[in-house]
């Protein structure tokens with residue numbers, strides 16, 4: 286079931302800035318990652334989902350409702366974390382939480398208390414005096430306090446320390462398991478890698494690549510690190526790999542008798558058969574990193590294709 | 593739509609009150625003190641002495657009519673009592689909408705099921721109520737001062753009340769101008785440029801037009817001229833002018849609502 290949908294959304298701010306013909310769907314109980322360099326248009330797209338901006342072309346819906354015409358109804362079941370924390374500074378954290386609970390007509394504060402404990406938020410002081418990270422935690426608690434079904438998070442972990450970032454990532458995974466639909470924009474590959482099912486890369490206002498992480502993993506070449514006992518085995522294995530078109534030699538280290546072998550998943554059993562004939566000291570997979578994959582897109586011109 | 597979705601939101605009103613009450617209090621105190629002082633310092637015996645001196649000259653006609661209210665009309669009701677509320681309005685109107693959009697804190701209000709129209713109506717309601725209460729206090733203080741200090745004088749209370757009603761309606765209209773630009777502009781600096789620039793220009797035009805008859809042409813370029821103190825004191829027909837002020841205010845407040853409902857917010 287589609288929860289968030291953008292169809293051919295265009296917003297031209299002039300001078301080539303804005304978003305152009307953006308389309309994607311976020312399905313129920315999935316985490317959708319939105320990656321792209323500064324000024325790519327991530328926040329602009331989110332602004333349209335929230336109903337702050339009206340698309341010049343195209344349509345944005347959340348739970349089947351038009352984001353622009355039904356903005357206030359949509360907010361009942363949506364949690365939003367803005368990219369820039371701009372909290373009302375004259376309040377204390379507690380007053381702000383109370384205000385947001387009142388505005389959302391949340392009477393029961395047990396869920397909110399749980400969140401405050403989980404993120405170690407100290408909401409007692411004035412917002413003006415809070416550290417950046419504390420303000421962000423306050424914004425996170427506010428976004429989740431009414432236990433919404435849909436979450437729109439704009440760079441949620443910026444400003445958090447590494448331990449809190451990890452805690453947030455775990456939290457997002459738990460929320461997904463509970464059936465929440467989450468759209469998340471980020472610059473941090475590991476964060477996207479750890480949480481997202483679907484990923485879109487946006488650049489200069491265009492979606493230049495969209496893929497499913499599991500399918501990408503299935504499609505991409507895996508790299509194995511193999512260490513053998515002596516020079517003879519090393520040479521023999523090297524020759525076997527190089528003469529076989531199913532595999533390819535990524536890297537080799539003659540002095541340590543180490544080889545790195547690239548192999549697509551469908552050829553995996555053939556590789557294992559081949560290796561079984563040779564005495565091997567160690568054999569392990571080099572973990573796949575989305576980072577390398579993403580980096581190509583950051584540099585590439587608009588219109589780049591998946592390799 | 594659904595129940596519990598009133599047009600004025602109590603939670604937002606409470607927060608607005610909390611954030612703005614200090615400024616309101618300062619201006620209300622200053623305005624009230626000014627009113628009390630201006631009323632208290634009036635001394636018609638000095639005027640009587642002067643009129644005695646100029647008896648039989650051309651000046652006599654002018655001075656002969658000087659009463660407490662006409663003195664107030666040319667001082668408090670054209671300068672102090674106008675500019676102080678204008679400054680209050682400029683600061684408050686900008687902080688109610690535009691500065692929250694500019695800073696981004698409006699995003700939190702709009703990420704709750706609160707309608708844009710509810711936000712505008714609540715904030716406009718605050719500004720209007722703040723002005724009503726401010727002028728009620730000022731009028732009451734002025735009235736008491738008159739009763740206590742000038743009990744011997746023959747003052748037309750109805751005229752005094754009408755001066756204050758007129759001043760309030762002028763401020764209502766001016767507040768609608770500042771509030772409109774606060775709702776229309778996304779940047780504080782633009783909201784202030786228009787929301788402060790126009791009321792101050794109106795004030796200066798009115799001041800210029802009263803300096804000399806040759807500058808009277810300026811009174812056609814300011815809504816402040818619609819608060820016609822001379823007409824009020826001389827019993828001329830002034831009602832239509834006050835109704836124009838009221839109408840202008842209502843139109844601009846409605847325009848603020850419509851503009852804010854439709855505009856793109858860069859949050």
Ligand SMILES: Nc1ncnc2c1ncn2[C@@H]1O[C@H](COP(=O)(O)OP(=O)(O)OP(=O)(O)O)[C@@H](O)[C@H]1O
Pocket residue numbers: 298302303321322323324325326327328329330368858
């Ligand atoms: N209200 C606006 N008026 C004019 N241009 C705008 C406006 N908002 C955004 N832009 C421009 O649109 C482009 C996209 O901005 P956006 O904030 O969506 O980027 P982003 O992907 O969120 O970047 P970041 O990673 O830095 O947060 C930028 O070039 C920006 O300057």
Ligand SMILES: [Mg+2]
Pocket residue numbers: 327328329368439
């Ligand atoms: Mg952004």
